[in-house]
Amino acid sequence: MTDLNPVRVGICGLGTVGSGTFNVLKRNAEVIAARAGCQIVVEQIGARRDNANCPTGDVDITRDVFAVAENPNIQILVELIGGTTTARELVLRAINNGKHVVTANKALIAQYGNEIFAAAEKRGVSVAFEAAVAGGIPVIKAIREGLAANRIEWLAGIINGTSNFILTEMREKKRPFADVLKEAQALGYAEADPTFDVEGIDASHKLMILASIAFGIPLQFDKVYTEGITRIAPIDVEYAEQLGYRIKSLGIASRVEKGIELRVHPTLIPEKRLIANVNGVMNAVLVKGDAMGPTLYYGPGAGSEPTASSVIADIVDVARTLNADPKHRVPYLAFQQNSLSDVPVLSIDDVVSSYYLRISAHDKPGVLSRVAQILSDLGISIEALIQKEPAPNQDHVPVIILTNRTQERLIDSAIAQIEALDSIDGAVVRIRVESLAG
Amino acid sequence: MTDLNPVRVGICGLGTVGSGTFNVLKRNAEVIAARAGCQIVVEQIGARRDNANCPTGDVDITRDVFAVAENPNIQILVELIGGTTTARELVLRAINNGKHVVTANKALIAQYGNEIFAAAEKRGVSVAFEAAVAGGIPVIKAIREGLAANRIEWLAGIINGTSNFILTEMREKKRPFADVLKEAQALGYAEADPTFDVEGIDASHKLMILASIAFGIPLQFDKVYTEGITRIAPIDVEYAEQLGYRIKSLGIASRVEKGIELRVHPTLIPEKRLIANVNGVMNAVLVKGDAMGPTLYYGPGAGSEPTASSVIADIVDVARTLNADPKHRVPYLAFQQNSLSDVPVLSIDDVVSSYYLRISAHDKPGVLSRVAQILSDLGISIEALIQKEPAPNQDHVPVIILTNRTQERLIDSAIAQIEALDSIDGAVVRIRVESLAG
Numbered sequence: 001m002t003d004l005n006p007v008r009v010g011i012c013g014l015g016t017v018g019s020g021t022f023n024v025l026k027r028n029a030e031v032i033a034a035r036a037g038c039q040i041v042v043e044q045i046g047a048r049r050d051n052a053n054c055p056t057g058d059v060d061i062t063r064d065v066f067a068v069a070e071n072p073n074i075q076i077l078v079e080l081i082g083g084t085t086t087a088r089e090l091v092l093r094a095i096n097n098g099k100h101v102v103t104a105n106k107a108l109i110a111q112y113g114n115e116i117f118a119a120a121e122k123r124g125v126s127v128a129f130e131a132a133v134a135g136g137i138p139v140i141k142a143i144r145e146g147l148a149a150n151r152i153e154w155l156a157g158i159i160n161g162t163s164n165f166i167l168t169e170m171r172e173k174k175r176p177f178a179d180v181l182k183e184a185q186a187l188g189y190a191e192a193d194p195t196f197d198v199e200g201i202d203a204s205h206k207l208m209i210l211a212s213i214a215f216g217i218p219l220q221f222d223k224v225y226t227e228g229i230t231r232i233a234p235i236d237v238e239y240a241e242q243l244g245y246r247i248k249s250l251g252i253a254s255r256v257e258k259g260i261e262l263r264v265h266p267t268l269i270p271e272k273r274l275i276a277n278v279n280g281v282m283n284a285v286l287v288k289g290d291a292m293g294p295t296l297y298y299g300p301g302a303g304s305e306p307t308a309s310s311v312i313a314d315i316v317d318v319a320r321t322l323n324a325d326p327k328h329r330v331p332y333l334a335f336q337q338n339s340l341s342d343v344p345v346l347s348i349d350d351v352v353s354s355y356y357l358r359i360s361a362h363d364k365p366g367v368l369s370r371v372a373q374i375l376s377d378l379g380i381s382i383e384a385l386i387q388k389e390p391a392p393n394q395d396h397v398p399v400i401i402l403t404n405r406t407q408e409r410l411i412d413s414a415i416a417q418i419e420a421l422d423s424i425d426g427a428v429v430r431i432r433v434e435s436l437a438g
Numbered sequence: 439m440t441d442l443n444p445v446r447v448g449i450c451g452l453g454t455v456g457s458g459t460f461n462v463l464k465r466n467a468e469v470i471a472a473r474a475g476c477q478i479v480v481e482q483i484g485a486r487r488d489n490a491n492c493p494t495g496d497v498d499i500t501r502d503v504f505a506v507a508e509n510p511n512i513q514i515l516v517e518l519i520g521g522t523t524t525a526r527e528l529v530l531r532a533i534n535n536g537k538h539v540v541t542a543n544k545a546l547i548a549q550y551g552n553e554i555f556a557a558a559e560k561r562g563v564s565v566a567f568e569a570a571v572a573g574g575i576p577v578i579k580a581i582r583e584g585l586a587a588n589r590i591e592w593l594a595g596i597i598n599g600t601s602n603f604i605l606t607e608m609r610e611k612k613r614p615f616a617d618v619l620k621e622a623q624a625l626g627y628a629e630a631d632p633t634f635d636v637e638g639i640d641a642s643h644k645l646m647i648l649a650s651i652a653f654g655i656p657l658q659f660d661k662v663y664t665e666g667i668t669r670i671a672p673i674d675v676e677y678a679e680q681l682g683y684r685i686k687s688l689g690i691a692s693r694v695e696k697g698i699e700l701r702v703h704p705t706l707i708p709e710k711r712l713i714a715n716v717n718g719v720m721n722a723v724l725v726k727g728d729a730m731g732p733t734l735y736y737g738p739g740a741g742s743e744p745t746a747s748s749v750i751a752d753i754v755d756v757a758r759t760l761n762a763d764p765k766h767r768v769p770y771l772a773f774q775q776n777s778l779s780d781v782p783v784l785s786i787d788d789v790v791s792s793y794y795l796r797i798s799a800h801d802k803p804g805v806l807s808r809v810a811q812i813l814s815d816l817g818i819s820i821e822a823l824i825q826k827e828p829a830p831n832q833d834h835v836p837v838i839i840l841t842n843r844t845q846e847r848l849i850d851s852a853i854a855q856i857e858a859l860d861s862i863d864g865a866v867v868r869i870r871v872e873s874l875a876g
Contacts, residue, residue, distance in 0.1 A: 004765055004766070020729075024587050024729045025587075027728075028587060028588065028589055028728070028729070031588075031589055031654070031773075032586060032587060034654060034773045034774055034777040035582075035586045035654075035769065035772055035773055035774070036586065037765055037766070037769070037774050130584070136729070136730045136731065136733065137733055138579075138580050138583070138584025138585065138733075141576075141579060141580070141583060141584050142576050142579070142580060142584070142735075144473075145576070145579060145751060145754070145755060146568070146576025146579050146580070146748075146751050147576065147747065147751065148470060148473045148474065148750065148751045148754045149462050149463075149466060149470060149746065149747045149748075149749075149750030149751055149754070150466065150469075150747055151466055151469055216469070216472060216473075274712060274715060274716065274736060277712060277715055278712065289747065290465075290466070290743075291458070291462045291466070291574070291743040291744065291746055291747040291750075292574045292737065292738070292743070292744050292747040293574065293737065293738045293741075293743075293744055294737060294738075295574065295575055295576075295735070295736060295737030295738075296734070296735075296736040296737065297580075297733070297734075297735060297736075298712060298733060298734040298735075298736070299730065299731065299732060299733030299734065300730070300731045300732075300733075303731075305728075305729040305730070305731075306729065306730050306731055308587065308729055309585065309587045309588055309727065309729040309730040310584075310587075311587075312586065312587030312729075313583060313584050313585065313586045313587055316583070316586040316587070317583065317586075320766045320767070320768065321762075321766065322766075323762075323763065323766065324759075324761075324762050324766065325761065327442055327475055328442070328475070328758045328759065328760075328761065328762065329758070330758065331473065331475070334473055335469075335472045335473055336472055336473070336475050339472040
């Protein structure tokens with residue numbers, strides 16, 4: 001069954017993903033070997049602290065992860081320690097020692113990927129990172145290999161399960177953000193410090209990686225526009241629904257005439273789109289290619305064994321190419337390193353989108369016409385409008401406007417002018433709208 | 439940019455998919471080469487008849503497709519002629535001449551795949567067939583490589599766009615099957631002879647291929663249970679909706695204790711499932727792995743350029759492994775040829791499912807209790823029941839029953855007993871129900 005020599009891996013980090021990887025490799029050893037054509041042997045585990053996940057038995061465990069990078073028997077180092085300082089050092093050490101690397105570390109790849117790939121290219125080794133984006137969904141493989149024939153036009157992803165869980169609960173249970181966040185923390189879906197998730201930083205790491213492999217551009221994480229979901233109010237979720245939309249935290253990468261748009265922000269999506277119906281902690285990525293049209297990839301975006309599933313798929317892929325000429329391997333960022341493009345990433349001011357605006361207006365004649373005039377003067381047309389009766393004992397009415405597509409700098413100018421009107425109270429709520437039509 | 443020698447392909451067949459492949463290879467030559475690391479050159483085209491799609495210019499076109507299989511400059515033969523007689527001969531000839539093969543031909547692979555793979559294994563060449571299932575969706579790659587860590591538990595797919603279009607129209611426009619079929623034919627979504635699509639044969643070819651790569655079993659197309667959509671009435675679509683379900687033509691492959699279930703049939707699916715919301719000609723495949731949980735792959739299941747997208751992805755994959763030791767390549771059916779399993783495919787009688795039954799009963803007391811008694815005596819419990827008032831001037835009432843999970847042979851026995859009651863009119867309509875819970 002297994003004609004080739006066993007492939008020896010070292011796993012660094014035995015947290016959620018590390019222990020999942022060890023367990024699945026053990027439990028499914030037979031089917032994995034039948035697919036790979038060789039046994040995958042865990043030669044050594046590097047886990048710095050005493051760890052309840054540590055397996056007993058005949059596995060060599062060291063507290064020094066760098067010992068794994070120095071172990072001459074190991075062909076593939078699996079980096080699952082997280083963070084970017086030690087992880088970067090560990091991965092570069094392994095590469096310099098001629099080892100292939102598999103990692104689930106999105107922050108590491110998004111921030112230090114260019115350096116890591118340059119080192120790996122020089123040494124002729126593979127660096128695989130399927131688990132870094134959308135957990136167990138093989139979306140990197142799909143884009144990098146499955147859509148190789150296409151000029152990718154855009155992609156849009158629900159790539160942070162915590163944010164999607166919170167927005168789903170806000171809609172289904174009509175509960176405010178802060179409430180649902182507490183529940184998410186209690187359920188283990190959100191960290192004690194939820195900033196990385198709810199402010200969109202985690203999603204922007206993943207978006208940068210997806211955009212690089214889609215468009216063949218170097219990683220440039222600092223250029224991703226990032227806006228979290230903390231300011232979404234239940235009332236906006238409700239008005240969106242009345243207009244036929246759902247609010248999702250999306251990562252969007254789009255090739256437009258002047259360059260590439262890269263942005264993570266709450267987004268209204270028509271409810272009839274499949275991706276608008278991706279709920280709870282699930283992830284999905286919608287990709288539009290010129291030949292292919294739209295394809296969508298859906299599944300668990302995190303968790304021990306789903307993420308381990310992608311880590312192991314990478315191990316099998318690397319095992320298959322161990323003896324291949326490096327030039328014949330799938331390139332790190334889908335495109336050959338020497339053919340990456342310098343097309344610019346655009347400023348958010350240059351982005352074109354439709355907008356949902358919620359304005360709190362005094363219940364007096366003429367307010368609406370002044371707002372409409374401001375929009376019209378800037379060439380922004382109105383797609384839909386809801387004006388509600390004031391609640392009892394309230395002298396303010398909410399006015400909800402959906403605009404047609406316009407430039408972000410124009411909508412910002414309109415909002416500034418609207419907020420300056422006496423008949424308007426407080427800040428205008430603005431949420432971007434995307435049709436995501438295939 | 440392109441360090442390696444160009445890879446020379448011969449395209450046989452210039453119909454919808456062949457011309458799409460030629461056009462996309464030409465239009466996107468630059469991005470494809472930047473990904474593949476080499477130019478993909480169309481060295482020769484074999485097209486038997488005078489063909490309006492034939493490109494002009496410097497491509498060598500022959501009317502004899504076998505000349506392509508004999509052309510010593512060609513490394514990859516792309517079989518897009520369809521059918522199984524000439525196609526089988528052509529593919530075997532190419533393999534014997536040491537050429538790699540890429541094909542979009544589901545009937546060929548489902549029926550002659552074992553023979554073709556054995557020949558290819560002997561000659562050490564690749565045979566790739568991503569385009570054979572779900573058009574442009576890279577679902578074969580996802581299962582074969584992306585889910586390599588998993589023991590696949592089951593998969594369920596909407597893998598025939600024509601049937602899905604017809605069922606979608608029947609639901610949305612409340613129109614009968616025959617009407618919608620005519621429209622589908624006018625739109626080019628259905629053939630003049632629609633048997634292959636509406637009787638589930640096309641879907642069963644694709645299901646057999648998916649099941650082989652999911653479970654590591656040889657192709658055994660004759661064991662797939664196949665039931666078309668021709669007997670679905672608009673009234674069943676409506677009752678299903680009242681019960682919270684959609685009717686879809688699904689291909690289901692499931693690993694159960696005794697063996698493998700392989701079946702294509704109309705199926706009630708809870709409407710909240712993502713796959714229940716895949717409409718029109720779109721395809722989707724839902725796969726449940728033990729480590730991964732559920733993942734779903736969605737996109738266009740047919741069409742010139744979507745299918746070409748998969749053909750070209752295969753060409754790029756094969757180009758990358760041209761010089762690789764065959765043992766290091768991804769196996770044809772995901773598992774190494776010498777480790778395929780002989781687990782039995784079960785008879786439909788042994789399948790366990792829930793059932794939707796529509797019974798036309800005389801509006802007399804006691805009918806319902808007799809039906810309930812028959813089910814109860816067989817140990818079949820009732821999950822939900824709708825009994826309607828008779829329409830004016832009608833003495834029959836429809837009784838709709840959703841059963842809990844039971845064995846097909848028991849439900850068949852129940853139906854025979856129910857149909858034998860005097861108070862029942864005509865045949866009982868039976869549609870299988872699947873929860874598809876991840």
